[in-house]
Amino acid sequence: MIKVDRLRKRYGTHEAVKDLDFSVGEGELFAFIGPNGSGKSTTIRMMTGLLKPTSGAVELFGEEMGMERIHLKKRISFVPDTPDLIGKLTGREYLNFISSAYRMDEAAFREEQQKLVEMFELEGKLDTLVEEYSHGMRQKVALIGALVHKPDILFLDEPTVGLDPKSSRNLKNYLRDYINQGKTVFLTTHNLALAEEIATDILIIYNGENLAHGSLGELRSRIEEPDATLEDIFLKLTGGS
Numbered sequence: 001m002i003k004v005d006r007l008r009k010r011y012g013t014h015e016a017v018k019d020l021d022f023s024v025g026e027g028e029l030f031a032f033i034g035p036n037g038s039g040k041s042t043t044i045r046m047m048t049g050l051l052k053p054t055s056g057a058v059e060l061f062g063e064e065m066g067m068e069r070i071h072l073k074k075r076i077s078f079v080p081d082t083p084d085l086i087g088k089l090t091g092r093e094y095l096n097f098i099s100s101a102y103r104m105d106e107a108a109f110r111e112e113q114q115k116l117v118e119m120f121e122l123e124g125k126l127d128t129l130v131e132e133y134s135h136g137m138r139q140k141v142a143l144i145g146a147l148v149h150k151p152d153i154l155f156l157d158e159p160t161v162g163l164d165p166k167s168s169r170n171l172k173n174y175l176r177d178y179i180n181q182g183k184t185v186f187l188t189t190h191n192l193a194l195a196e197e198i199a200t201d202i203l204i205i206y207n208g209e210n211l212a213h214g215s216l217g218e219l220r221s222r223i224e225e226p227d228a229t230l231e232d233i234f235l236k237l238t239g240g241s
C-alpha cells in the first residue's frame with residue numbers, strides 16, 4: 001500500500017529527512033514516532049503529496065505519489081496535527097463538502113456520519129460554526145471528515161492531541177477495527193502507550209533518520225529487554241534517561 005524509497009527533504013541547509021526507506025502493507029497500522037523536530041510531519045506531508053521531496057519517492061498503491069495525483073488522493077485521508085478547517089462553515093456544512101468532494105453516495109454518507117458523530121459525542125453540535133468549536137471539537141470534525149469516506153489509507157498526524165479520554169479510546173478501537181477490515185493506517189504520535197497497544201509496525205525517527213524499525217517484539221529484542229515498554233525502548237534508543 002505504501003512504499004517509501006530513499007526519501008529526503010532539505011530545508012535550506014537543514015536536512016530534515018535523510019534517506020528513509022520502509023513499506024506498509026494492507027491491514028497494518030504503522031506508528032511513526034520520534035522526538036520533536038525529528039521529521040515526522042515533514043515525512044507525512046511528503047507521503048500525502050503536500051510537500052515535494054528533495055529526492056527519493058513515495059509510492060501509494062504501486063504508483064508514485066505527487067502533488068497532482070488526484071486519483072491517489074481520492075483513496076486516502078490525511079488529518080494534520082493542527083487541522084485547518086474552514087471557520088465560516090458549520091461542522092455539518094464542512095462534512096457535506098467532504099462528502100461531495102469525494103462523490104459519496106448520500107445514504108452511505110449519512111449512515112457513516114451518524115456513526116462517527118455518535119462515537120465522538122458531537123450530536124447536536126454540528127450546526128455550530130467551526131470557528132466557535134473548541135480545539136478538541138475541531139479535531140473531532142476533522143477526524144470525521146477523514147473517516148467518513150472510508151479511505152484505503154488513513155494518515156493521521158498526532159490524532160489524539162486535544163481529544164478527551166473517551167474519544168481517544170473510541171478512536172483507538174475504531175482504528176483497530178479499521179485495519180482488521182484490511183485498511184491501512186499510518187500515524188505519528190507522542191502517545192507511546194497508544195502506539196504500543198495498536199501498532200503492528202513501529203519506526204523510530206531521530207534527526208531525520210531511521211533509528212529503529214520493527215514490531216514491538218523486534219524492538220524489545222534489539223535492546224535485549226523482553227519486557228520493555230515502548231516508552232523504555234524509545235528513551236533507551238533516543239538517549240533519554
Ligand SMILES: Nc1ncnc2c1ncn2[C@@H]1O[C@H](COP(=O)(O)OP(=O)(O)OP(=O)(O)O)[C@@H](O)[C@H]1O
Nearest residue numbers: 011014016034035036037038039040041042043081
Ligand atoms: N517549512 C519549514 N522550513 C524550514 N524548516 C522546517 C520547516 N518545517 C519543518 N522544519 C524543520 O524540519 C525539522 C523537522 O520538522 P517536523 O515538523 O517534520 O518535525 P516533527 O517530528 O513533526 O516534530 P513535532 O513532534 O514537534 O511535531 C525541524 O528541525 C523543523 O524545524
